[in-house]
Amino acid sequence: MTSRDAILGRINTTLNRASEKSARQQAVKARLSKHPKGTIPARARLDKKAQLKLFCDQAEKVQTSIRRVKSYNGVPKAIADYLRDHNLPAGFCMGEDERLQNLPWEKARALEIKTGPSDGEDAVGVSHAFGGIAETGTLLLVSGKDNPTTINFLPETHVVVVRSRDIDGDYESLWSRLRKEYGTGKLPRTVNWITGPSRSGDIQQTILLGAHGPRSLHVIVVDA
Template identity: 35%
Template sequence: MSDARAAIFAKIKAVDAKRTTTDPAAAKARLQSPPPQLVPAMGRLTKDEARDTFITKAIALGCTVADCTGMEAVPAAVAAYLSEQKTDLAVALPADDDLAPLGWVPAGLSTSDTIDRQALDGATSVTRARAGVAETGAVAVMSGSRYPVSLGLLPDRHIIVLRVDEIVGGYEDVWTLARDGRDNQGMTRALIFVGGPSRTGDIEATLVMGAHGPRAVHIILVA
């Protein structure tokens, strides 16, 4: 054995000898009640500061943002956006308790609950968010009934409904929400941060929108 190889193994053995056996009960308790995380200054904002910063950052990422007076006004806000875009007044919706019961038809919209790839190509989807991150303008979404992943990746236009009180300062707050919202199966399978429309500049340094997801992300901010 070479001197260098022997030195490497000696270091590994020395580190291993310092390890102590972790009490399973203590490890479980730490996972269930993790210590508070260190939050940088940019994540420590008041509610008003968080809202204003989030809107500014989300627009900088290429999103559009519209205010809405309440959940009951969401269909009208969606119809107004689609009319501005001069596109069909049709949306794909998840089977979500917040969205499904709203007055989509009275607002002039047709709805579908399909998650079929071909049906969603070129379509518009409306989903709920778990949080908005003021630090960057990204929106946190969690897979499940409120956000079937295909509705966030396949349509051309993704409309995200976010309540003002769901805007948090930084990413650390999102992990806390994810832990608080877990069920007996643990955390959600997928936690995704949506940072604006999909884009790439890989081909000849030319910006292409909609390369790996929606071409447009519209955030309806519910008061």
């Protein structure tokens, strides 16, 4: 007998004392297809404008910096400003996301842009988020050639662009959007929730920023 059969067999024998296998299978199918929401904290149930404010407040509480711009056309300058203000090199890597690739980069000061995943040599990475979660100031990013996951973790500085309309109150709203986009029961290879820059409390329980991931996380919210 394989270990699979032995393990499942043991569980099966015990559970059969209380219920039939077919009833259990039905219960499972029902929950997976209905995916009930549970309790959504009151703080997340807000109108769009209040959600955006809560997102920014919560993100700043965990050392994310935020800049708001009126349109996508303002993104290149916002990034160039950030790099200059923080004495960072005038260049970065990013994926093939058209919302980023098609921006008027030439209008900002000369920025050297590398397209593709990060190999660990890039000081700065730029990504476009799938959405944001106001409840905890969390960004949600999905993997793929548009926004390779290595960019979220290898560069010391991570700049994330997010549309204001993609910011929802709670995690559950974004799961619904992902189900619509990728099909039920399916997800992209990696979904990252990111809430602030990397940190560790492993030396004497003192929190220090910049453990293995980015030391800084800068979010540009586009009013779109």
